[in-house]
Amino acid sequence: MNETLKSLRYTALAVVAALFVSAFIIVITDIAALREGDVLTALDTLRLAYWSLFKGSFGSLRAISATITGATPLMLAGLAVSVAFKAGLFNIGATGQMLAGGMTGLWVGFALDVPGPIHVVLALLAGALGGAIFGAIPGVLKARTGAHEVITTIMLNSVAGFLTLWLLKTELFKREGRDDAISTLIDEDAKLPRLFWFMGKRIDLQAHLGFVVALGCVALFWWLLNRTTTGFELRATGLNQEAARYAGMRTRSLMVVAMTLAGAFAGLAGASEVLGLYGFASASLAGDIGFDAIAVALLGRSTPIGTAVSAILFGALQAGGRQMQVNTDVPIDLIIVLRSLIVMFIAAPLLVKAMYRLRGEAQSYGQTFRGWGG
Amino acid sequence: MTHASATSTTYELRGITKRFPGVVANDDVNLVIRTGEVLCLVGENGAGKSTLMNVLYGLYRADEGELRIDGAPTVFHSPADAIAAGIGMVHQHFMLVPNFTVAENVVLGAEPMGRAGTLDIDRARTMVREVSDRYHLNLDPDAVVEELPVGVRQRVEIVKVLLRDARVVVFDEPTAVLTPSEILEFFEIVRTLVRAGRGVVFITHKLKEALTIADRINVLRRGKVVGDADPATATESAIAEMMVGRPVQLTVEKKAAAPGAAVLDVQGLSVVEPDGRTVVDDVSFVVRAGEIVGVAGVQGNGQTELVEALSGLRRAAAGRIVLDGRDVTHDSPRERHAAGMGHVPEDRQRQGLVVDLTITENLVLTRYHDAQFSSGISMHWDDARAVAKDLVARYDIRTPDPEQTASTLSGGNQQKVIVARELSRDIRLALAAQPTRGVDVGSIEYIHARIVEERDAGTAVLIVSTELDEVMALADRVLVMYRGRIVADLDPRAVSHMDVGLYMAGSRPGEAAGAGAGAAR
Numbered sequence: 073m074n075e076t077l078k079s080l081r082y083t084a085l086a087v088v089a090a091l092f093v094s095a096f097i098i099v100i101t102d103i104a105a106l107r108e109g110d111v112l113t114a115l116d117t118l119r120l121a122y123w124s125l126f127k128g129s130f131g132s133l134r135a136i137s138a139t140i141t142g143a144t145p146l147m148l149a150g151l152a153v154s155v156a157f158k159a160g161l162f163n164i165g166a167t168g169q170m171l172a173g174g175m176t177g178l179w180v181g182f183a184l185d186v187p188g189p190i191h192v193v194l195a196l197l198a199g200a201l202g203g204a205i206f207g208a209i210p211g212v213l214k215a216r217t218g219a220h221e222v223i224t225t226i227m228l229n230s231v232a233g234f235l236t237l238w239l240l241k242t243e244l245f246k247r248e249g250r251d252d253a254i255s256t257l258i259d260e261d262a263k264l265p266r267l268f269w270f271m272g273k274r275i276d277l278q279a280h281l282g283f284v285v286a287l288g289c290v291a292l293f294w295w296l297l298n299r300t301t302t303g304f305e306l307r308a309t310g311l312n313q314e315a316a317r318y319a320g321m322r323t324r325s326l327m328v329v330a331m332t333l334a335g336a337f338a339g340l341a342g343a344s345e346v347l348g349l350y351g352f353a354s355a356s357l358a359g360d361i362g363f364d365a366i367a368v369a370l371l372g373r374s375t376p377i378g379t380a381v382s383a384i385l386f387g388a389l390q391a392g393g394r395q396m397q398v399n400t401d402v403p404i405d406l407i408i409v410l411r412s413l414i415v416m417f418i419a420a421p422l423l424v425k426a427m428y429r430l431r432g433e434a435q436s437y438g439q440t441f442r443g444w445g446g
Numbered sequence: 447m448t449h450a451s452a453t454s455t456t457y458e459l460r461g462i463t464k465r466f467p468g469v470v471a472n473d474d475v476n477l478v479i480r481t482g483e484v485l486c487l488v489g490e491n492g493a494g495k496s497t498l499m500n501v502l503y504g505l506y507r508a509d510e511g512e513l514r515i516d517g518a519p520t521v522f523h524s525p526a527d528a529i530a531a532g533i534g535m536v537h538q539h540f541m542l543v544p545n546f547t548v549a550e551n552v553v554l555g556a557e558p559m560g561r562a563g564t565l566d567i568d569r570a571r572t573m574v575r576e577v578s579d580r581y582h583l584n585l586d587p588d589a590v591v592e593e594l595p596v597g598v599r600q601r602v603e604i605v606k607v608l609l610r611d612a613r614v615v616v617f618d619e620p621t622a623v624l625t626p627s628e629i630l631e632f633f634e635i636v637r638t639l640v641r642a643g644r645g646v647v648f649i650t651h652k653l654k655e656a657l658t659i660a661d662r663i664n665v666l667r668r669g670k671v672v673g674d675a676d677p678a679t680a681t682e683s684a685i686a687e688m689m690v691g692r693p694v695q696l697t698v699e700k701k702a703a704a705p706g707a708a709v710l711d712v713q714g715l716s717v718v719e720p721d722g723r724t725v726v727d728d729v730s731f732v733v734r735a736g737e738i739v740g741v742a743g744v745q746g747n748g749q750t751e752l753v754e755a756l757s758g759l760r761r762a763a764a765g766r767i768v769l770d771g772r773d774v775t776h777d778s779p780r781e782r783h784a785a786g787m788g789h790v791p792e793d794r795q796r797q798g799l800v801v802d803l804t805i806t807e808n809l810v811l812t813r814y815h816d817a818q819f820s821s822g823i824s825m826h827w828d829d830a831r832a833v834a835k836d837l838v839a840r841y842d843i844r845t846p847d848p849e850q851t852a853s854t855l856s857g858g859n860q861q862k863v864i865v866a867r868e869l870s871r872d873i874r875l876a877l878a879a880q881p882t883r884g885v886d887v888g889s890i891e892y893i894h895a896r897i898v899e900e901r902d903a904g905t906a907v908l909i910v911s912t913e914l915d916e917v918m919a920l921a922d923r924v925l926v927m928y929r930g931r932i933v934a935d936l937d938p939r940a941v942s943h944m945d946v947g948l949y950m951a952g953s954r955p956g957e958a959a960g961a962g963a964g965a966a967r
Contacts, residue, residue, distance in 0.1 A: 298827075299825055299827070300823040300824060301814060301815060301820050301823050301824075301825055302823050303825075304807070304814055304825060307800075307803065308800050308803060308807075308811065311800045311802045311803060312796070312799075312800040312801070314796050314797050315796070315797050315798065315799060315800045315811070316800070317759060317779070318757070318759060318779065318789070318791055318797040318798065319779075319811045319812045320778065320779040320780030320783055320812060321780075
């Protein structure tokens with residue numbers, strides 16, 4: 073428990089440090105004000121920027137909805153990276169797994185003809201399955217041939233990208249009357265219901281039940297890690313593969329298990345975007361989510377709760393960033409800077425330690441990165 | 447490097463205190479090091495010996511206290527300062543580039559330059575030869591380091607520090623990797639160094655060696671110097687008591703063995719490395735119920751691979767392993783566990799434990815799948831915790847809470863976790879590799895007693911250790927391994943340490959007297 077608190081402290085300090093450096097950037101890039109030598113105005117810009125950041129993420133129901141909408145795929149994809157980290161693997165393939173899950177979910181979403189709620193559930197399961205199969209590939213390759221998962225998952229991202237592009241142009245997926253890579257729409261009853269349906273049909277409340285699915289997956293991940301033999305084996309393998317082998321665990325099979333699970337989580341991320349947000353698929357379906365998920369997992373130290381919280385934080389930054397851009401001249405790109413800074417401070421615990429003059433071991437902090445050993 | 451012997455120098459550490467988060471590694475330590483004598487620093491693991499030497503060598507800055515050289519206060523900011531002030535260090539793990547020659551290694555970092563900034567390797571060769579001759583180190587400057595035995599590599603390290611003008615040479619556990627005859631040669635070198643007016647600091651936990659070579663002995667316990675001992679009058683048990691803080695049983699007390707039926711039957715076992723080297727070569731032996739068989743040998747003669755083959759972590763290239771009447775040659779580690787094999791692995795941090803998991807989790811690491819701890823994929827952590835609590839009490843594992851990670855334990859207590867886990871199962875064979883390596887004296891005493899107890903309960907025990915003393919004290923039968931083969935099967939009561947040492951070096955007692963020295967070359 074003490075250990076958890078300690079790690080939370082580092083994470084919080086990293087976020088604070090990133091906010092601080094970003095503040096500095098906001099002030100010195102406020103050229104208009106600085107040219108006049110008007111530091112006070114620059115500081116006021118800063119105040120307004122951070123205030124809008126907060127307003128735009130948690131300040132209203134609409135803001136909260138936007139935060140949740142952004143957080144949903146990040147949380148699921150973040151779990152995909154976290155579960156792999158736990159087993160000592162570095163899953164960079166969340167993007168590809170999302171696309172795979174998005175496309176299988178989409179297909180079940182428009183091709184199957186079953187009544188309402190069953191249709192959504194089947195489409196989600198199809199998404200999980202598609203992602204799982206796609207995620208299992210690098211797992212099997214690693215277990216069988218030792219091929220490093222970092223390489224194979226990156227390559228498979230390209231495979232998934234072009235495969236999706238091609239599929240979207242086939243007769244099966246193509247939307248009638250469109251020549252670009254846009255899929256046909258899913259059935260109305262395959263849609264994930266809105267989270268705030270009770271507020272009426274407000275179009276600005278886009279948050280959908282995918283968020284609940286994501287929270288369910290967080291709980292599932294927690295249960296798996298802490299209450300099952302498989303979870304124990306995954307953790308032992310991730311922390312010390314030699315010892316796991318000595319203890320009689322089948323570490324190779326565990327790699328496949330971990331990557332399959334990772335794929336399933338990412339597949340759900342893709343499917344929930346298709347079924348909950350867009351209602352169709354495009355080649356840019358996964359966007360940068362697969363990569364942002366790595367930052368989410370790092371920030372959350374690969375724990376279930378941590379991943380959930382950092383996904384919400386990233387969702388909030390995204391939502392608040394838009395507001396910030398509207399209210400001030402600070403571009404939304406600052407959010408990317410801010411997120412990058414957070415990751416940098418997370419990855420450099422010694423730096424954070426030195427900045428805050430903390431004593432104590434930051435060593436265990438690097439644990440997340442053990443996947444690199446190959 | 448020539449004038450060091452002309453004058454004597456005194457290095458004095460005064461009131462050194464060095465704190466790490468949660469521990470005081472050195473607590474107001476005073477130490478005097480003089481050229482021309484051997485100072486032995488003894489203490490258990492974690493007593494602060496290495497920290498103290500790292501302070502002396504400029505790797506750590508002391509929180510309090512000062513260093514005086516001939517009375518003048520000095521501060522070392524880095525090892526470079528320490529080297530400049532005449533301090534040399536030979537680490538336990540050698541810092542050599544394996545595929546470089548002796549001369550190349552020796553000059554690495556201080557290469558003699560020819561014209562146009564090229565490496566003057568001839569001068570390097572001459573330098574090595576000079577030092578080697580002067581101190582009778584017998585080194586060939588052109589030999590490639592990876593082809594040299596450990597004892598010779600150590601001499602390369604010694605030349606390295608001598609060439610950097612060391613007036614005091616610090617040796618950190620120098621004998622851990624040496625055979626008994628290499629140890630004697632090493633002592634000869636130490637005496638030569640001292641005669642030449644250099645000082646030697648010798649860090650060890652082997653009391654016999656301290657008594658043999660030291661002019662003065664300082665005992666460290668929990669970061670403090672708790673006493674001095676005069677090697678002329680002190681006894682091993684008196685020093686051990688100072689080290690541990692209570693009287694210690696240094697010998698293993700056991701009754702004569704009453705061997706029963708064969709439990710482990712190994713026939714013609716061979717292990718081949720991927721590169722084609724045969725590391726275990728046609729090994730056959732039997733371990734019976736109720737006896738302890740010890741495998742002695744210098745590190746790197748196939749013991750590690752033998753144990754890995756027996757435990758199922760490595761494939762046997764040839765041969766048969768029968769455990770309790772069942773052929774387990776092709777069984778997985780888990781199947782062997784189930785067949786009654788308990789295994790205390792050689793490297794507790796790398797294999798025996800997942801140090802970032804809790805003590806409870808580590809205590810069930812090899813048995814979490816038993817019906818006692820899980821059904822289907824559902825873990826019964828409550829039951830695991832109950833068993834862990836019991837084991838922590840029964841095996842005297844010192845921890846405030848078994849839910850803390852194993853990394854919070856000292857080496858000795860970590861080892862007790864493994865011993866508790868492996869011996870508390872229902873086993874027929876206990877396979878223990880280096881069961882007390884890096885473990886404090888108190889824990890050694892305890893682990894040895896447990897192993898003997900296990901034997902008396904009718905378990906077959908196989909001990910593999912590079913500590914000859916340990917094998918001789920524990921085993922009822924001693925096998926010696928050399929270059930992958932078992933070269934001797936001896937009765938420890940009927941054979942001397944020196945003779946076993948000769949077998950370990952690949953010769954046979956009674957052959958040429960210089961055999962040991964020859965093997966070390």
